[in-house]
Amino acid sequence: MNRQIDSPIVLLGARLLSPYIMLFGWYVIIHGHYSPGGGFQGGALLAASLLLIRVAGGSKLAELQIREFATTPLAVIGVVIYFATGLVAMMMGGHFLDYEALPIPGMEPAWLRYTGILIIEVGIGLAVMAILIMIYDNMVRGEDYA
Amino acid sequence: MKALKILILVFFAGIMIYASSDLPFRGDPDNLMHAEESITGTTVKGSYFIQNAYRDARTPNMVTVVLGDYRSIDTFGEQVVIYTAGLITLLVLRRSKRRSE
Numbered sequence: 293m294n295r296q297i298d299s300p301i302v303l304l305g306a307r308l309l310s311p312y313i314m315l316f317g318w319y320v321i322i323h324g325h326y327s328p329g330g331g332f333q334g335g336a337l338l339a340a341s342l343l344l345i346r347v348a349g350g351s352k353l354a355e356l357q358i359r360e361f362a363t364t365p366l367a368v369i370g371v372v373i374y375f376a377t378g379l380v381a382m383m384m385g386g387h388f389l390d391y392e393a394l395p396i397p398g399m400e401p402a403w404l405r406y407t408g409i410l411i412i413e414v415g416i417g418l419a420v421m422a423i424l425i426m427i428y429d430n431m432v433r434g435e436d437y438a
Numbered sequence: 439m440k441a442l443k444i445l446i447l448v449f450f451a452g453i454m455i456y457a458s459s460d461l462p463f464r465g466d467p468d469n470l471m472h473a474e475e476s477i478t479g480t481t482v483k484g485s486y487f488i489q490n491a492y493r494d495a496r497t498p499n500m501v502t503v504v505l506g507d508y509r510s511i512d513t514f515g516e517q518v519v520i521y522t523a524g525l526i527t528l529l530v531l532r533r534s535k536r537r538s539e
Contacts, residue, residue, distance in 0.1 A: 325497045371521050389510040405495040409506035423524035430531040
């Protein structure tokens with residue numbers, strides 16, 4: 293592992309591909325209401341775009357993108373977004389995760405459900421992205437080049 | 439021995455191909471799982487989701503509605519499972535500072 297040479301061509305290719313994969317990941321999350329996709333798939337794509345830079349550029353370059361200590365709080369935030377959506381709905385008088393009771397004024401119940409599904413998909417995507425990066429960072433700690 | 443292995447593989451491949459010829463066509467509305475009543479006369483539970491998913495959540499993709507709304511507690515469990523897997527890698531693979539020195 294220590295004798296690897298970092299190649300600028302590989303890094304250039306990864307830098308070219310990474311933003312488009314990230315954009316497609318957000319598209320898969322947000323457009324999950326209308327096409328196949330959702331939080332898990334989109335989160336995996338977001339993690340792929342970030343891990344591409346980590347594999348090609350090493351941990352020093354990746355620190356500019358998303359720091360290692362930031363992954364665990366991001367995962368917690370993702371889980372908390374989901375849980376808080378259910379808890380707020382329960383506190384406003386509905387059942388747990390009953391989006392009809394969410395306190396957003398001026399929306400009929402069907403559109404409230406639409407919004408609630410969108411919120412939890414974003415939470416799932418954030419958690420899946422952060423956890424996949426966390427697993428990679430823990431596995432290669434101290435062993436990657438550059 | 440190798441001939442026997444290949445013979446067994448070909449046998450099972452034949453069974454699979456024979457069974458797949460009997461599968462219903464995808465998207466055919468006359469399929470049993472798309473019917474409102476099953477062959478025993480009871481109502482099929484999935485037909486509720488097919489009929490009411492768009493009316494309840496204004497979302498054309500009914501898989502998303504089932505995953506995020508009707509069965510949202512199950513999805514929450516899946517997310518917690520992934521979160522637990524991440525935490526376990528944190529516990530098992532992260533070396534302590536004392537040992538790495």
